[in-house]
Amino acid sequence: MSKKEIDEFSGVETSGHEWDGIKELDNPLPRWWLWTFYATIIFAIGYVIYYPAIPLINSATQGISGITARSLVEQDLKAAQDAKAGILATIESSSLEEIRSNNELFRFSVAGGKSLFKVNCSQCHGSGAQGAPGYPNLNDDDWLWGGDLEAIYLSIKHGIRNDEDDDARISEMPRYGDDELLDTDTIRAITNTVLEMAGLESDAKLAKAGIEPYVENCAACHGDNGKGDIELGAPNLTDAIWFYGNTNSEIFTQISSPRHGVMPAWGERLGEASVKKLAVYIHSLGGGL
DSSP: OOOOOBOTTTOOBEEEEEETTEEEEOOOOOHHHHHHHHHHHHHHHHHHHHSOOOBOSSSBOOTTTOOOHHHHHHHHHHHHHHHHHHHHHHHHHSOHHHHHHOHHHHHHHHHHHHHHHHHHTHHHHOTTSOOBTTBOOSSSSOOSSOOSHHHHHHHHHHOBSOSSOTTOBOOOOOOTTTTTSSOHHHHHHHHHHHHHHTTOOOOHHHHHHTHHHHHHHTHHHHOTTSOOBTTTTBOOSSSSOOSSOOSHHHHHHHHHSOOOOOBOOOHHHHOHHHHHHHHHHHHHTTTOO
């Protein structure tokens, strides 16, 4: 048995540990610290008994209280839903114009519609509703199906060219090249006619040759002057807004082998109140007429 070593300066027994000539004194822990340590042990045992704490294979101990973070979140969500129930019911039963003219309903709808847009619409239309190639910009004044509140509401509720809603808005441009409805020379001539309508660089001779086939094949939807028709979802061909580009080759391709965007029907997915909130928010961006 080794003899205990007493530190010559303090008179305290050492622990036997030494680092670089420095010996550790075997002083007892302070009483206040020791009792605090014991208290934390007792608290931890009580916590484990009272709250869900110990993970098991497929679950966890439930604890006496049964309180979980998930249950608290569910309670908070229910409280929030209950608080909004009244105004949501009012929005659902109100017309779009009534919502727009009521300051409280309008502010609530814009705030809620903004959140809904980020979750459901920004993937295609962009976080700022600025659009992308093939997806409309919702901030400008150019609207395929109309930009008033009712028109926006109908587009959101029923969608565009989808197979899930019988009232989806449908407009499809014929595949003039793919289906051999027009030959290549005629499509090239119409392309130059459209370029001339839009004030873009074109071949004057081809543009003149394309007027007659344009009137015969395109004017029914886009109009004799190329201004489009919102009743048919036909775009204006004379402005600076182009879904798929405004170069000669891009316009030629769209006439020959047109692309058609599809928008889901959100009515069944989101419900009436949410669709109205979205419509009011989008209209508030400034592009709606």
